[in-house]
Amino acid sequence: MNRSIFLSIATFLLMTVAVYGQTSEKLVSSKSNIKFFSTTPAEDIEANNTASVSTINIESGEVVFSVPMQGFEFEKSLMQKHYNSDKFLDTKTHPKAKLKATILNLDQVNFSEDGSYSADVEGELTIKDVTKPIREKGTITVKGNQIALNSIFNITLADFQITFAKGKPSSNIAKKLEITVEAEYEQN
DSSP: OHHHHHHHHHHHHHHHHHHHTSOOSEEEEEEEEEEEEEEOSSOEEEEEEOOOEEEEETTTOEEEEEEEGGGOEESSHHHHHHHHSTTTTOTTTSOEEEEEEEETTGGGOOTTSOEEEEEEEEEEEEETTEEEEEEEEEEEEEETTEEEEEEEEEEEGGGGTOOOOSSHHHHHSOSEEEEEEEEEEEOO
16 A cells, blocks of 8 residues: 555656656746937937846747836936936836737747747836837847847837926936847747
């Protein structure tokens, strides 16, 4: 009787390892850069964030980015102060932005063959606790076991309730920002 219990437990453990020990189809970014850029007659504003985390599920096409908002670095400290303030992005109250989307044309992207593939992405972008639908294009480049995702798109700040009501900063901020996304992933 003890032997049958032992065999049952051993079989259960082997099945568990076989099911959960398989290689994940989820790629995790090892390096990313989210950049935003705006231009106005007063000045250009650019900030970079290399602290975001991203995953791509190569079976379902799900793409997720989590971006710590205080991770954006500016050339001028005053720009950073205005950006993080409760009058603009209020990054203490709203510490992260998130993109959760799906690659619509996943059947046209071959993650196991070197090449450059156009990717149509649709999902939701959340900034400052405001979620809006998003549909953009990007490029997925496969080279060996390295995968890179790149995209450039625009967002309208007012869509995410990001505004300065009055004062000098309101005239120095463009109504739309150009967002550049660059992320690198590794396959096992």
